[in-house]
Amino acid sequence: MCDTFVVLPPATAEGTVILGKNSDREPNEIQSFEFHPPADYPESAQVQCTYETVPQVRHTLGVWLSRPFWMWGAEMGVNEKGVAIGNEAVFTKMPLRKDGGLTGMDLIRLALERGESAENALEVILQFLADVGQGGICGFTDKTMAYHNSFLIADPSSAWILETAGEEWVAKRVDTYATISNGLTIGDDFDRSSPTVIDTARRKGWLKSGETFSFARCYSDWFYTTFSASRKRKSCSHRLIEAAEGSFSVAAAFRLLRDHGGEPYHPDGHFLLNRICAHAANRLSRFAAQSTNSMIAELRTEGSVVWSTGTSAPCTGVYLPHRITGEIRPEDWDDRQGVAYWLRHEHLHREVLRDFAHRIELYRQERDEWETTLREEVSSRGLDADRELALRREAGEREKGWLETLRDGPIHHPPLGYYRGFWRKQNRKLRRLQDSL
Template identity: 45%
Template structure:
């Protein structure tokens, strides 16, 4: 379960596209932030995803990813071309609870789209072609209490000028292009009759399954394929349809004057009353916000990731693509990608934050002081990065090679 957001001009400041996601997962799951360099691959190679091997491509882009330690795929991330993708689970009439057939999972599609797509539309085409070829299913977490947790997927795919919402049901899919304003997704299908692209057999499948017939009127994807998931106890605020509407309301309110920005998305992801910041059987285990500058701009995009649970008690740390960036080992678990190893998967930042998070949540004077220190660290990062980007030229790239690593190391020191 997750919430994903995008804001585009004229809703945003500076003509930027702002992407954001809270990844809501089982409370014991750890997410690591990893950098994956671009790579050239020999013809005929196979690529091992989480459960399934697929054909490798000749070239893959460099990536920054937030991913469960056990999964090859990612919950969210960005690539060097300013493409961002985040997914969320949806339950459809074609989804069988406990479907353990090991195909591609949602996280695999996120990473594959980022590795291979140099635009939002390009990533959309890559994901849908792989979906149609390989299908989707398989265990979507390691925690035993969620061992039957399988689902289909919804995605927001954004670049520096547009975004696409992609929603799936089995190997069928529908997509909606977003060129202005705000859009968000939660754990319920949200594409209705505005369908800008779809799988070839979508309408036929809906008719054959008895989900829709022409005499019903215009085809409505969400109405035809939506199904409820009864495997989790949710409050009213936590229900997908209510989070979807609450998220939309937050985005519209903060973008009304055309000033939606990095801090606006932080505010959305930290909203507790709407359960966008999720606390329950699952929790928000990691978050990402990306500022995608206009294609006409020479200013690079910036990506802000927590690598720790609860955005209200976490620091968003900046990453900017540059030649040979170094993110350090503080957010790396040491578990091989795609491994099903179940030993302690906590990276150093996670372990240190775990102690600090307990203090901050208790609200003691010591915890309050630590929370203020973390907020000060984040505010300083925002000011420094904005100043750096305002006067950017390529000769300044060496200044940010260690940017993410330096902030992670500083955060760890404050927890000691």
């Protein structure tokens, strides 16, 4: 379960395109923020995705990926051409394919490695939907988790929403801004569609004679769409974007992806996944419900920047800037580094959870002030490879100090017993996972 948004000029403060996403997944599923350099391949090369092998292209672009550590694909990312993509699980009436196919995350990575513009990346996804199809189990420990996908695809001048239901799909060009959560949103106002999308709905009895076709109404599964609380999260994203009054910025994007619907926040105090900054709490309604990484791409014709926490719980982490270019030392930002950085932060994250409303305030102001300094620095002086690495080291040192402060302090208001028990169990499982890596 996730939330993704895009804001285009003239609604942005600096005339950039801003795409952001929180990736909400199982609490112990490590998500590595990593760089894969551009590469060349022989004509007959193949690429092994999570479940399927597909033909490789002769050249792939350099990509930043936010990748769950066990799969080939990515939850979100951006390439050296300034194309950024995030996806959402959507629940539809069309049959699920669980024994193969390309996951939505595979489709993101394939599109980023090959797409030089948003529309080009859209075409890559559509071609793979037609040639291979979407499918596969998408859960880390939950091996029943399967779904269809929606996507937000952006570049420095345009953006598209793509929503799918099995082999059927519709696509809509974004005018000013758009948000997607875990539900279909496009009615009859799409710009492109699969050739049989209306006929399929009519044949299955979802479109009655005389009715106007709506993709969302015809294809949505009511139960899972409703209980994912996607409508509430989507409306919250809309409200926060509109509140910027045409001056949406990277700072506003930070606030949006950290939003809890009000402060002080108590993560043990609600049942559904109805907050943008998501916190896992139980196996029933808030398990695949932890924001395990957060990314914001600030896209411009030259000098695009991607900001990512590289960690779980953006409210507890630090957004660090990264250059969007094909000329990055891959050994500095490979999957091993991404996994290690994520795991180190979990010590801080899980200490905060022991008394969230009190403990987050012990370092929130210092963190926010440092991020403001970083945004000003990137805006005025740019970013080079050495500075990128120095910032990651500094973030690690700052988090180490914050962790010591938390461990030395009292717990004023411990969470409810069910919540403490859930996280004790997750902590044991994470230790076993670390031992196996």
